[in-house]
Amino acid sequence: MSHVAHSTNSKPAAEPGVKITTSATIFLLAGLALLVVAPLFFYPIFLMKLLCFALFACAFNLLLGYTGLLSFGHATFFGGAAYFTAHAAKVWGWTPELAVLLGVVGAALLGLVMGFVAIRRQGIYFAMITLALSQMFFFFCLQAGFTQGEDGIQQVPRGYLLGFIDLSVSTNMYYFVLGVFVIGLVIIWRFINSPFGMILKSIRENEARATSLGYSVAHYKLGAFVMSAALAGLAGGVKSLVFQFATLTDVAWQMSGEVILMTLLGGIGTLIGPIFGAGLVVTLQNYLATSDFPVTIITGVVFMVCVLLFRRGIIGEFYASRVGRWLGFEHRH
Amino acid sequence: MTMIFGIPIQAFLGQLLIGLINGSFYALLSLGLAVIFGLLRVINFAHGAQYMLGAFVALLLLQYFGINYWLALIVAPVIVGVLGAIIERTMLSRLYKLDHLYGLLFTFGLALTIEGTFRYLYGAAGQPYSVPSALAGGTNLGFMFLPIYRGWVVVISLIACIGTWLLIEKTKLGSYLRAATENAVLVQAFGVNVPLLLTFTYGFGAALAAFAGVLAAPIYQVSPLMGSNLIIVVFAVVVVGGMGSIMGAIITGYMLGITEGLTKVFYPEASNIVIFVIMAIVLLIRPAGLFGRDA
Numbered sequence A: 001m002s003h004v005a006h007s008t009n010s011k012p013a014a015e016p017g018v019k020i021t022t023s024a025t026i027f028l029l030a031g032l033a034l035l036v037v038a039p040l041f042f043y044p045i046f047l048m049k050l051l052c053f054a055l056f057a058c059a060f061n062l063l064l065g066y067t068g069l070l071s072f073g074h075a076t077f078f079g080g081a082a083y084f085t086a087h088a089a090k091v092w093g094w095t096p097e098l099a100v101l102l103g104v105v106g107a108a109l110l111g112l113v114m115g116f117v118a119i120r121r122q123g124i125y126f127a128m129i130t131l132a133l134s135q136m137f138f139f140f141c142l143q144a145g146f147t148q149g150e151d152g153i154q155q156v157p158r159g160y161l162l163g164f165i166d167l168s169v170s171t172n173m174y175y176f177v178l179g180v181f182v183i184g185l186v187i188i189w190r191f192i193n194s195p196f197g198m199i200l201k202s203i204r205e206n207e208a209r210a211t212s213l214g215y216s217v218a219h220y221k222l223g224a225f226v227m228s229a230a231l232a233g234l235a236g237g238v239k240s241l242v243f244q245f246a247t248l249t250d251v252a253w254q255m256s257g258e259v260i261l262m263t264l265l266g267g268i269g270t271l272i273g274p275i276f277g278a279g280l281v282v283t284l285q286n287y288l289a290t291s292d293f294p295v296t297i298i299t300g301v302v303f304m305v306c307v308l309l310f311r312r313g314i315i316g317e318f319y320a321s322r323v324g325r326w327l328g329f330e331h332r333h
Numbered sequence B: 001m002t003m004i005f006g007i008p009i010q011a012f013l014g015q016l017l018i019g020l021i022n023g024s025f026y027a028l029l030s031l032g033l034a035v036i037f038g039l040l041r042v043i044n045f046a047h048g049a050q051y052m053l054g055a056f057v058a059l060l061l062l063q064y065f066g067i068n069y070w071l072a073l074i075v076a077p078v079i080v081g082v083l084g085a086i087i088e089r090t091m092l093s094r095l096y097k098l099d100h101l102y103g104l105l106f107t108f109g110l111a112l113t114i115e116g117t118f119r120y121l122y123g124a125a126g127q128p129y130s131v132p133s134a135l136a137g138g139t140n141l142g143f144m145f146l147p148i149y150r151g152w153v154v155v156i157s158l159i160a161c162i163g164t165w166l167l168i169e170k171t172k173l174g175s176y177l178r179a180a181t182e183n184a185v186l187v188q189a190f191g192v193n194v195p196l197l198l199t200f201t202y203g204f205g206a207a208l209a210a211f212a213g214v215l216a217a218p219i220y221q222v223s224p225l226m227g228s229n230l231i232i233v234v235f236a237v238v239v240v241g242g243m244g245s246i247m248g249a250i251i252t253g254y255m256l257g258i259t260e261g262l263t264k265v266f267y268p269e270a271s272n273i274v275i276f277v278i279m280a281i282v283l284l285i286r287p288a289g290l291f292g293r294d295a
Helices: A022-040 A044-067 A075-090 A096-118 A123-143 A170-192 A195-205 A207-212 A217-243 A253-266 A273-288 A295-309 A313-320 A322-326 B009-040 B047-065 B069-090 B100-122 B148-170 B172-182 B184-189 B194-216 B228-241 B246-266 B274-285
Strands: B138-140 B145-147
Touching (some): A022 A044, A044 A195, A044 A217, A075 A123, A075 A253, A096 A217, A123 A253, A123 B274, A195 A217, A207 A217, A253 B100, A273 A313, A295 B100, A313 A322, B009 B172, B047 B069, B047 B100, B047 B228, B069 B194, B100 B228, B138 B148, B148 B246, B172 B184, B184 B194, B228 B246, B228 B274, B246 B274
Antiparallel strands (some): B138 B145
């Protein structure tokens, strides 16, 4: 089973995360500094939305980019966690950090169940199975009582972080989201550079060989699936606090498609690619929200163009370019 | 009133008929998916959009050219089939060398584009397409009332399914197709134009979806989103059946349609998800699918 980002004529960029170069460190610090001062220049809700989706895309990429599994059902974890967090914060009155934690745990459990069924098949089948199971969860959310059906859970209180930081203050909320985002990224970075992550990459490159070396491929895949689901849940839970609602939009298949697009656009299998992909997609959506031109058409066309001409994504192309190589982002082969 | 399992028999048979009709569409669509996948190794995500296109083309042909249902039943699939062939030739064919997932992603983008465009042009609301006069009305079978059009849909889709099966299993063209599925390079070495065969196959699959769309137009409303939810169910059908066999796709389609219909009688809350539940169970017991060969 070859892998989506590693086929004959689409070699992705080498992963700079393994060996952090000087230029990568500089970029990283500059990016972080920008995010810290960003609320001075941009609308905080927009930035928080961006960070949530960026984390969601990174979590998704953990599975597609590093394990070679294309999940078409990640909306389940994102939207499911949004529901759990919203319910815990609103109905049970939990503090935000506990509510988000519940979302993460819930998403991980959903990931365990979906992963257990889906890893029985590979490649295209895996994609179709995750899509079907995710649609099943959608119908569940449509009918279950606690999700409030078509209305969704509205007016979720942001509450007080650790009991004393008022998150209804926009600035506080922003730095909370930024903190969660950074923690999420650090977890992902640690994960893919751990021995576990190395084995995942070997599965992506050659599943049969990984099996023959004695690795229980199914267990590793399931582990990666649960990890990715939990992190997607982290993004979804925080998102429900940012917008103060959780609705069916978050669990619909279009959401799964969106996160695939973000990852593809930014660069499959690059650590920071999905962040840029998410940034572009969210900006585009914000821009088009005021016009009556449907986002779907643009999303669809961008999808087709990316697949046909631009499979490395923005960051992948940058790594492979002359400037990228000069800066030390080596391109494999 | 006659009862069966504590349910009035009319309600039971009524849901059975609805199940049979849904099953007809599942069978036609999963058949097209299986034919395309067999040769191209591409999961055609745009299949739902092509089904919707079939219904829309029939509606537009009627509105602008006064072309009736019977002619549309032939013309609409031809138009959609040709469009499909063009897309295969110009774009999809560039992706065969790559991982199959790219084909899925490409056709996903195609589906979004087509559906988004029609939604932009015609709105999300459904438009009615009237039943052709020759098939209007219904007939009393004694034990239930059968709308003639619905009976027609069941019969004609069964004919289309069996016809496709015969085309693939019993004709010369079908034998090329099966041979190319097994070993495309060898078949090409024997002088068969395999790229043309691929284009034809994709066009044929798209036409089959459009045919189902025209059949569906008088039953469901013609709307830009009529295909997108259906295609996910059809994916589950395909997973259950396994894409190894054409007949398997047909049988699974009808079987799951009927199961879904019966679930509506006995436990309506689960009718939306019963196919997905069956899919999960089949995967746990027999990962290759009921008729699948590859594990």
